[in-house]
Amino acid sequence: MTNKYNNVYIKNTYTIGGIYESQGPLKKYFDRLYDQNMYFGEKSFEKAEIKLLKDNISYLLKKVNFQESDIDLLISGDLENQIAASDYAARNFSIPFLGIFNACATSGEGLIIGANFVDSKRAKNCIVSTVSHNMTAEKQFRNPTEYGAPKHKTSTFTVTGSASILLSNEKSKVKIESSTIGKVIDLGITDVNHMGAVMAPAAADTIYRHLTNLKRKPEYYDLILTGDLGFYGKKILIDYMKEQYHMDLSKVYDDAGTIIYNLDKQPVLAGGSGPCCSALVGFGYYFKQMEENKIKKILYVPTGAIFSPTLTFQKESIPAIAHAIGLEVTNK
Amino acid sequence: MTNKYNNVYIKNTYTIGGIYESQGPLKKYFDRLYDQNMYFGEKSFEKAEIKLLKDNISYLLKKVNFQESDIDLLISGDLENQIAASDYAARNFSIPFLGIFNACATSGEGLIIGANFVDSKRAKNCIVSTVSHNMTAEKQFRNPTEYGAPKHKTSTFTVTGSASILLSNEKSKVKIESSTIGKVIDLGITDVNHMGAVMAPAAADTIYRHLTNLKRKPEYYDLILTGDLGFYGKKILIDYMKEQYHMDLSKVYDDAGTIIYNLDKQPVLAGGSGPCCSALVGFGYYFKQMEENKIKKILYVPTGAIFSPTLTFQKESIPAIAHAIGLEVTNK
Numbered sequence: 001m002t003n004k005y006n007n008v009y010i011k012n013t014y015t016i017g018g019i020y021e022s023q024g025p026l027k028k029y030f031d032r033l034y035d036q037n038m039y040f041g042e043k044s045f046e047k048a049e050i051k052l053l054k055d056n057i058s059y060l061l062k063k064v065n066f067q068e069s070d071i072d073l074l075i076s077g078d079l080e081n082q083i084a085a086s087d088y089a090a091r092n093f094s095i096p097f098l099g100i101f102n103a104c105a106t107s108g109e110g111l112i113i114g115a116n117f118v119d120s121k122r123a124k125n126c127i128v129s130t131v132s133h134n135m136t137a138e139k140q141f142r143n144p145t146e147y148g149a150p151k152h153k154t155s156t157f158t159v160t161g162s163a164s165i166l167l168s169n170e171k172s173k174v175k176i177e178s179s180t181i182g183k184v185i186d187l188g189i190t191d192v193n194h195m196g197a198v199m200a201p202a203a204a205d206t207i208y209r210h211l212t213n214l215k216r217k218p219e220y221y222d223l224i225l226t227g228d229l230g231f232y233g234k235k236i237l238i239d240y241m242k243e244q245y246h247m248d249l250s251k252v253y254d255d256a257g258t259i260i261y262n263l264d265k266q267p268v269l270a271g272g273s274g275p276c277c278s279a280l281v282g283f284g285y286y287f288k289q290m291e292e293n294k295i296k297k298i299l300y301v302p303t304g305a306i307f308s309p310t311l312t313f314q315k316e317s318i319p320a321i322a323h324a325i326g327l328e329v330t331n332k
Numbered sequence: 333m334t335n336k337y338n339n340v341y342i343k344n345t346y347t348i349g350g351i352y353e354s355q356g357p358l359k360k361y362f363d364r365l366y367d368q369n370m371y372f373g374e375k376s377f378e379k380a381e382i383k384l385l386k387d388n389i390s391y392l393l394k395k396v397n398f399q400e401s402d403i404d405l406l407i408s409g410d411l412e413n414q415i416a417a418s419d420y421a422a423r424n425f426s427i428p429f430l431g432i433f434n435a436c437a438t439s440g441e442g443l444i445i446g447a448n449f450v451d452s453k454r455a456k457n458c459i460v461s462t463v464s465h466n467m468t469a470e471k472q473f474r475n476p477t478e479y480g481a482p483k484h485k486t487s488t489f490t491v492t493g494s495a496s497i498l499l500s501n502e503k504s505k506v507k508i509e510s511s512t513i514g515k516v517i518d519l520g521i522t523d524v525n526h527m528g529a530v531m532a533p534a535a536a537d538t539i540y541r542h543l544t545n546l547k548r549k550p551e552y553y554d555l556i557l558t559g560d561l562g563f564y565g566k567k568i569l570i571d572y573m574k575e576q577y578h579m580d581l582s583k584v585y586d587d588a589g590t591i592i593y594n595l596d597k598q599p600v601l602a603g604g605s606g607p608c609c610s611a612l613v614g615f616g617y618y619f620k621q622m623e624e625n626k627i628k629k630i631l632y633v634p635t636g637a638i639f640s641p642t643l644t645f646q647k648e649s650i651p652a653i654a655h656a657i658g659l660e661v662t663n664k
Contacts, residue, residue, distance in 0.1 A: 001404050001428040003454050044646050072333050073513065081413040083433050084640035087516060091651040096333040096513035098441055099638065099653075101415050101433045109430055113445055120452035122335050181405065181428035184419060306431065308416035314376050319423040321431075 001181045002213035008115045008176040011168040014060035015284035018160030024261045029285045049133035053089035056162035071095045072123035077106040078131045085131050105304030106130045106275040108323030112179045114167045131162040132274030152193035156230045156273035163279035174290045178326035180210035186319040196233020199303040202320035208245045210324040218249050222295045227278035227302035228257040230270035256281035278302040290329050298327045333513045334545035340447045340508040343500040346392035347616035350492030356593045361617045381465035385421035388494035403427045404455035409438040410463045417463050437636030438462045438607040440655030444511045446499045463494040464606030484525035488562045488605035495611035506622045510658035512542035518651040528565020531635040534652035540577045542656040550581050554627045559610035559634035560589040562602035588613035610634040622661050630659045
């Protein structure tokens with residue numbers, strides 16, 4: 001489902017990065033750094049993740065000088081079971097709440113749902129948030145979970161950070177121009193250490209449908225940015241788009257997982273992942289580039305492996321999804 | 333956030349009940365019964381839950397004589413970690429997918445998001461689904477999880493079943509007339525064996541806002557139906573609405589958790605729960621009553637305890653949410 005919007009603007013964003021993100025190349029673009037340790041003064045990693053999101057929403061409200069009552073709707077999701085970080089952060093705000101889960105594609109789903117509420121004038125101001133925390137994700141998902149066990153070079157490293165995006169019908173510098181909702185794609189891959197390979201076909205399907213439905217070439221965009229395919233998944237996507245859809249993305253394509261860290265120097269294997277990987281790169285870094293007219297048109301494509309450890313242990317393959325959101329600089 | 337709709341109809345629904353639901357009073361209203369065992373021919377409870385949802389969507393398409401390509405959007409969520417049942421069912425359909433999580437309030441969130449897509453004419457046909465399975469929920473959530481351990485009388489019993497609702501902009505007998513999105517409410521309750529008490533204040537907040545925003549009395553509706561407060565939670569809601577909001581719901585109020593089972597005869601303690609409890613009662617039973625003009629106006633209020641076992645073990649209290657959807661019979 002591809003849609004165009006006339007009425008949906010990004011009023012502002014707020015981003016917080018953790019320790020590893022503060023050691024990466026985008027450090028100076030994040031609004032705040034939580035770089036002392038992974039606990040942020042809390043007693044557990046889960047509570048730290050809740051604080052990361054709660055603080056993020058509070059700081060965004062402060063940044064735009066809004067009260068809670070100015071926000072019609074909060075949409076949020078994360079990687080914790082029961083999207084606990086979002087649920088528990090949301091209880092601190094008297095704002096109607098929709099909880100979503102699309103793994104690392106969560107920010108894309110949130111932006112599409114939010115854009116629809118704003119475009120149809122049912123919401124004037126809507127916050128779309130996401131958060132991820134390396135340690136809660138490691139505890140919950142990784143194989144093997146024990147620290148010190150060797151990891152595959154195709155593995156990715158969950159980003160610690162939070163991002164909130166304030167959608168509004170009030171005209172501003174960057175608008176949401178279009179979107180395409182992803183389908184669940186599962187090509188039968190069972191390797192939990194290579195999520196880039198799992199997610200690339202889902203990204204390809206969504207990018208292809210977005211471009212063909214809108215009769216656009218890849219070069220319509222200055223940048224097509226996937227979420228967290230990483231070093232290997234990025235190459236797979238370029239090859240797969242060429243072979244499957246005869247489309248050459250190579251001139252305009254990059255992946256947030258390879259941008260957020262310095263892959264040569266940081267211990268992050270194939271790159272960053274987690275719902276906040278694409279969100280920090282897209283709305284910490286690129287949103288500010290768009291505000292300064294340095295880049296005009298971005299197709300933001302967060303990618304998610306919507307797998308379940310329980311079903312992986314039952315030998316199921318891994319489904320994936322990706323959503324596409326067209327961001328464009330306005331003449332304001 | 334309260335909205336009214338002019339353009340959103342329920343074209344049809346499909347409901348499947350499991351063993352315990354087939355022994356309850358609503359048996360004959362479900363489209364299909366999976367009442368032989370809890371596996372439905374699959375090798376695990378998780379795979380059984382996936383099958384329940386996958387079959388449900390397929391049967392709905394058949395019932396209305398639609399192809400996958402006639403459906404613009406599938407919205408679904410469930411109780412499994414990573415909403416795995418929805419993710420894995422969705423990979424069988426070439427339909428754009430939005431995954432949601434609001435625990436047992438999931439069908440309400442799905443209906444509101446779906447109604448917004450249909451009302452704004454971005455989707456012509458949208459399926460909203462949910463599923464729950466007693467055994468996957470027991471494995472994942474219950475304290476104590478060991479079978480045979482005594483349970484509290486205030487505990488509820490997760491419904492096994494699936495429900496899909498086809499929203500359309502084509503006029504039909506039942507319309508979605510209005511909705512109110514819930515806020516996350518947490519009054520500090522930590523008793524995981526009394527979710528009715530946890531969720532009642534969230535239901536009260538949403539019902540109160542819905543009625544006051546639309547300047548309606550409770551009696552505007554023939555029925556206000558909460559999701560799964562159960563025998564004790566139902567009483568708490570009536571008392572709480574009276575004391576907190578000076579509103580008397582007693583003449584028009586009931587709870588799906590007390591309707592789906594025969595509480596005197598079945599081993600279900602305080603009643604049914606799970607996202608499919610409200611969905612089976614609302615869209616298996618009451619939707620058909622509306623189609624036959626036996627009841628005209630229902631406020632459907634699915635309720636969810638959006639708690640995390642991990643955070644409960646860390647001594648956190650339990651947040652809850654409820655959404656309200658006004659269903660009305662049209663003159664068609």
